[in-house]
Amino acid sequence: MFRHTKLLQCEAKPDGPDAVLARKIQELIGGAWGEMTVATQYLFQGWNCRIEGKYKDLIMDTATEEIGHVEMLATMVARLLENAPATDVAHAVTDPAVAATMGGMDVQQAIVGGGGAQLRDSNGVPWSGAYMVASGNLLADFRTNVAAESQGRLQTARIYNMTDDPGVKEMLKFNLARDTVHQKQWMRAIEELKADGIEGDIVPDDLLDVEDQVHNNTIWQLSDGGSGPSGGWSHGENAIDYLTDPEPLGGPGTAPKPDPELYASYAGGQNALGTAKGKAQQAAEKLR
Known part of the structure; x- marks a missing residue:
């Protein structure tokens, strides 16, 4: 009230x-x-x-x-x-x-x-x-x-x-x-x-033992500025490691081929579209 x-x-x-x-x-x-x-x-x-x-x-x-x-x-x-x-x-x-x-x-x-x-x-x-x-x-x-x-x-x-x-x-x-x-x-x-023991420093205070233990204490230097490693966060007790030359962990971010009926452009799209049209024509002929 x-x-x-x-x-x-x-x-x-x-x-x-x-x-x-x-x-x-x-x-x-x-x-x-x-x-x-x-x-x-x-x-x-x-x-x-x-x-x-x-x-x-x-x-x-x-x-x-x-x-x-x-x-x-x-x-x-x-x-x-x-x-x-x-x-x-x-x-x-x-x-x-x-x-x-x-x-x-x-x-x-x-x-x-x-x-x-x-x-x-x-x-x-x-x-x-x-x-x-x-x-x-x-x-x-x-x-x-x-x-x-x-x-x-x-x-x-x-x-x-x-x-x-x-x-x-x-x-x-x-x-x-x-x-x-x-x-x-x-x-x-x-x-x-x-x-009071209700929360810790990290939100949520769970799955800390499950997460990737290699990457939970690193900062990736991914900008041209080079002063980040001089900060207090990367020195002393509980320091966070600063990776000055990090390498990508995954491969190319290539998207999969789309549904032909969505008409998105991709390599070989004409052949795939032609195949889709051919299947549609075959289905239409069966109904006659």
């Missing part, structure tokens, strides 16, 4: 209209790394979690918070679009959709959203559930969560530097702080999974 509290987690009041900024903030709502992604990602991770207790509670606490972040950003977008577009060129245009576009507003914010936020990114591309990850493996998911919060904070920081609006900056300061603590909590949770 979810309850909605009619108060924002953080205030979302810009000092004035800014259609261009409203469009940028759409990325933080419906982009691949936006709040809708982490909200649904954490919700499904929590719903799919088989371990009752601290891990599931942490996931669900954060998931529910992220729903509030979507509401906060959507409110900010709507308020930024109030009385927007606010440019001389836009005021000179009578058609509202054209005015919105020339003023920098996402035209769908005007036509579809009626001056409100959309479940889209900053280019108007619809948000997709394919952005979210909920694998059922907590170690794999928590690592994905660290990456999601890192990318989200990176984009928030970039937008923070794109505006001088004090009200927007105050909200973004809060968002930055929450993205910081969420990165920290998932990294700590990863260590706790290991300490």
